[in-house]
Amino acid sequence: MPNNLYTFYTTENFLDDADFLRYVKYNRPVDVSFWNNWLSSSPENIKSFQEARLQLQILLSYPPVTVSDDFKMLLLQDINLSIDRHQNKRRKKVVRLFWGSGIAASLLVAAFALWFYQSTVVVRSDYAENQLVHLPDGSDVQLNANSTLTYRRAINWLSQRAVKLEGEAYFKVKHINVNQKQIKRGELFIVITKNARVQVLGTEFNVKERHNQTNITLVTGKIQVSATQSSKQYILKPGTFIEFGPNGRLSASAQTLNSSTAWLSGKIVVNQTSVNEILREFEDLYGYTVILDSPALGNKKIDGTISIKSEESLLFTLKNILNVEIKKEGKTIYLKNR
Template sequence: MTSKLYHLFQTEDFLADDDFLRFVKYSYPDDVIFWSNWTEKSPENIQAYRNAVIQLKLILSDSEIVVSPSLRENLLADINASINQFERKRKRKRIRTIWLSGAASIILVATCLSWYFLSTVVVRADYAEDLLVHLPDGSEVRMNKNSTLSYARAFNWKARREVSLDGEAYFKVKHLNLTPDQIKRGELFVAVTNGVAVQVLGTEFNLKDRHHKTNVTLIKGKIQVQSKKTGRQYMLRPGELIDFDQEGVTVQKTQTAEAQTAWLSGKLIVSQTKVSDILQEFEDLYGYTVIVDNPALLQKKIDGAISIRSEESLLFTLKNILDVDIKKEGKTIYLKNRN
């Protein structure tokens, strides 16, 4: 920070500076010492600095910030001083122009801030498409096909880092907690689905939510998973996973953590898995409707690893395992027994 020419900054420069933003938002001890020393030098642009602090605190605060009478008087004095630069006969016109433009600026700024703090960023991975999303805090989210991720546009300014997921994604959450026994504003990360809320500080985990069923698999770190339906909380350790049904109740799980994250390498690992479940996964990932002419095939169980890198590879495997013919008509696929 010492290399920056803060004594030349205007209000907008302070508001665009990451170190200044961190100081106002978190008040880390090192930042407090630096800015205290800087203000004690009474730089000429100290007023620009104070205005920037007020604006940021107004954004971050849930309550109204009262402007002191002395600050109000100083602002009026600045306006009067600028008026003296113009000809006397145009004084009234200039005063009107200044106030009108000021009011317009306030409305514009308020509108922009309202949009920024109330709007949401939505990222969608379409059928047959994987996406890597970099969140504003540096966390990474690898989205599986047919999944949607959403988060507040003002992500870094919220009391907690929160995202919502519909589908499946692998999270690498950046650790912001500098003090192990203290969690400050903005450090907690929460991933929310229709069924659960996953709370972490910094970790890696897989989260899947489809057809009113949720699976959470922890790879690294530590997480707390809460069922939205029952309110019960569960702590997971690395390698552990938990499933919830549509009523929010935990269900028996036979698959391993490796099976839950196999999609990252383009595979589907199955163990005594029904063909009906495999076809459901195919429909979720590629957007097809699959019709089987022999219902008994749906109950057949399969073991092994199946490639899901493309619809062709998955269909080729099923064609040979089930000994069926495949016919495509638009977005419908028919599996028919061979005569």
């Protein structure tokens, strides 16, 4: 111990000294003998030492408040109880959260599955707009203007691939039949229109459903067609078409392919076709009402190929062929003899 250092201590130094504090506070024999020893050497600053000791005595004079054992024990019990309660609450919360999120997740999955299974996809092409639709099963459908194709979102998971058509569309159905002698239901592709039902395996064909008539033209392969009204079935050969009205079959013939599928390349092929028919096509595709000056004009028959890529080009052609004047008012077009 640096005995001699203490000799230079002032009262403040003593008061700040931890060893001195312990000596005054606890009176431990080791400390007492040390300080007695130091005092016996009659240090010069004995007064500082004594003053510091007195001051500390007064500073430490506040009687200690004693904690009762009961207080200590009961408080500890309470603390442990509160901690237990807190932990239980948290555990319950975690468990609840776990189950809660599990249930929520399965509900979500179920809801999604239900929605996926139940919901339908509706693809609608506007006037003057063609649309190519890729079906989930790999088939492609080219929608003509002003047409609607509807199918179930889960088409791949259903027992049969079925689509509903209003308007006109060209189908390229993906062939998924493995064994030709054993055709499973799921391998069939079905197009349903107002008046007809087309059942195929994998072919290309055109279906046109307008004004209560359905015209089906087969391009390649083989298709089975039936009227909605009767159960009578027809087998179509490539290059032939069949037409259905509300009461069943209207006509069937070997039509030149071009006329049914010409729209794909933006044309219509007419062969002794009346102006009325052409104008109706125009109305269907572009959403106009065409009014003729004289009925005779509508009965005029035309041959040839007309571009329908744009309404302007079509109107321009009609104007020249029919020698008429064309007046457009909103969505109505007037054709007048010149």
